[in-house]
Amino acid sequence: MVALDVDNIQGVVLRGYRMAVGSYVFLKIENAVAGRRWVDRIIGDVTTAAPWDSKPNSAVNVAFTARGLRALGLRDSVLGTFSPPFLAGMASRAALLGDWGTSAPKHWTGGLGGPSVHALVWLSARTPRYLAQRLRWLDGTLADGGLAVVSTQPTALLKGQREHFGYADGFSQPDIEGLESGPRTGQGALAGKGRWRPVRPGEFVLGYPDEEGVLPDAPRPDSLARNGSYFVYRRLRQDVAGFRARLAQAARDYSGGEEMLAAKLVGRWRDGTPLDVCPASPEGKVARDPARNNAFSYADDPDGYRCPVGAHIRRVNPRESLPFDGKLVNRHRLVRRGLPYGPPLPPGAPDDGVDRGVVFTCFQADIARQFEFIQSQWLNDGNAFGLGEDKDVIVGDHRGAGKMTVQGEPPAFVHPLVRSVTVTGGEYFFAPGLNGLCYLSGLAG
Structure with a gap:
């Protein structure tokens, strides 16, 4: 087992904070020297993956777009070693991701997808008071000039840790090999016959072996890339x-x-409560048990009679329901860190025009193989599951003619499907390890 350098990996990559409130603050780097000085100033405040004696009151994490790395003074010869999707940016991948119509980048908010978003500071806090303290701290780090706030996005957990459609969220995070986090309670990689093992860290963190037992492609030099992760924001x-x-x-x-x-x-x-475990009715004891609520693989439900083949969680993580005993699924896992934004809509209330939704974020070693593959092949296309062109019912890029099949005797069909979720912004980031942050702060101008 490879030992993880938890003192240098940013904590949010490996540990779900699940703090009550947060804020994503997007920055523009207007001066390279000032930008590097700012990076040096905040390194000591960045929360790492080192074990906690007790949960902190707040956490700080930071990431950069390709434009942001260039704005810090990273040479093109080094920048060119990063992955093509990261260098291109999410907005340029809109056709692949299904971001068309009202989800097209020209409609995105907060400067996302544009030339001004260079850095992201992600603040998490246990209470609004602690978040306010962190926001004041961030303002203080920007006081010398050279960086400007482009936009901010506040988030807050909803009652019962549910999202706005009413579903409890945050299940099925992969256990990661080498992370000392107590008993294994998540769903890792398939180990055969429905058994799970921790996923190898190289699927999420650069510089460590992945599921094929090799080091994933990474930027150079190693002092910049190691312990870093590609970060998707939507x-x-x-x-x-x-x-x-x-x-x-x-x-x-x-x-x-x-x-x-x-x-x-x-x-x-x-x-x-997972349908594959409890198909007839929900069971609170199963839902609250981190081991039992992931103890399923779909292997004995190939036709989807318990959990439909096109159900959202089965599409984003097919487990053992695809060929080769599901082993290919191991190469498309994500560490997800989604958080809601906006106030809840009261039950039975009409649309009030208030903007509400979720900030979906994920970490991976390969944007194309992980996030983009899931979005384009499993969510916006049904071929992998024998569903033809049918898209995911929740986040698919529906054009008003699709359907979802609910297997049964007889089957039922939900149609026509229209978009329930609109993309209003997105970016690809790189979240360096602390060693990478030190590399960036020491660039010669």
Whole structure:
């Protein structure tokens, strides 16, 4: 087992903070010397993956776009060693990702997808008071000039740690080999016959062996890349009133009722109980048990009678339901860190025009093989699952004609599908390890 350099890996890559409030602060680097000086100033405050004696009151993490690395003074010969999707940026990958129509980059907010977003400071805090303290700290680090705030995005956990459509969120994070985090409670890589083992760290952190037992492609030099991770940021606006109305309409023709249909769409009951484990009704004890709520593989449900083949969680993580005993799935795992933004819409209320949704973020070693593959091949295309052109019911780039099949005797169909989630911003970032931050702060201007 490879030992992880937890003192140099940014903590958010390996550990889910699940703090109550947070803020993403996007910065423009207007002067390279000032930018490097700022990086040097904040290194000591960046939260690492080192074990906690007790949970801190707040956490700080930082990442850079390709434009941001260039703005710091990174030479083109070094910048060119980063991955092509990162260098191109998310906005240029819109056609691949299904970001068209109202989700097209020309409609994105907060400067995202444009030339001014160079750095991201991600602040997390246990209470609004601690977050306010961290925001004042950040303002202090910017006082010398040379950097400017482009936009901010606040986040806050909703009651019951649910997202705006009403589902408990945050399940099925991969256990990572070499991370000392107590008993294994997540769902790692397939080890055969529904057994899970920790995923090798190179799937998420550069400089460590991946699932093939080799070091993933990484930028050079090693002092910059090692302990770093590619970071995907997507701001997703949720049409809560529309989703509720479409679910209620579809449930009128579904014998199982609205709550069962809601579970069939996602693959979990609203409390997080997995359908594959509890197909008839939710069980709170299963949902609250981190081991039991991931103890399934779909291997004995190939036709989707318990959990539909097109259910959201089955598409983003097919487990053992794809060929080769699901082993190829191990190469497409993500560390997800999504958080809601905006106030909840009260039950039964009409659309109030308020912007609400989720900030979806994920870490990986290879943007193309991991995030982009899942988005384009598993969410916006159904071929891998024998579903033709049918897209994911929750986040698919629907054009108003698709359907979702709910397997059964007889099967049911949810159609036509329209977008319930709109992309309103996104960027590709690189989150350096502390060694990488030191490299960047020491660049010669």
